[in-house]
Amino acid sequence: MEKQYEYSAKLLSAIQSCFDEDSENHISLSELTEESNLTHFMHALSNMVPAMTYTNFTKQKVNILDFNHIANKLAFQYANKEKEVPSE
Structure with missing residues (x-):
């Protein structure tokens, strides 16, 4: 795996x-x-927690937009890897 x-x-x-x-x-x-609690939960899960985790690991303070840019780079990197792997 x-x-x-x-x-x-x-x-x-x-x-x-x-x-x-x-x-x-x-x-x-x-x-x-x-109310809007599901929106708040998804924002925390999708944006705030990943940015905080990145900052804790790297000691580079990033805001949620900065981390979103990093996440988009990772998504592109892994999408390209999936294209390279021949399907079984």
Whole structure:
């Protein structure tokens, strides 16, 4: 299994545990249906957390737009890799 898939599976499992009622980081699904909470959750998950994680690892402070640019470069890099791999 390629590393990015292994990491994706582990991260998804950690995120899914947030919806477990016994988790200390519990997030209620019903809360996400209130007002704009799902939008806030997706913004935190998609933009804020990745930018904070990047800053913590690299010690380079980036805002969410800066990180979005980095993420787009990665998406392009991995999309090109997928084109190079012959289909089975």
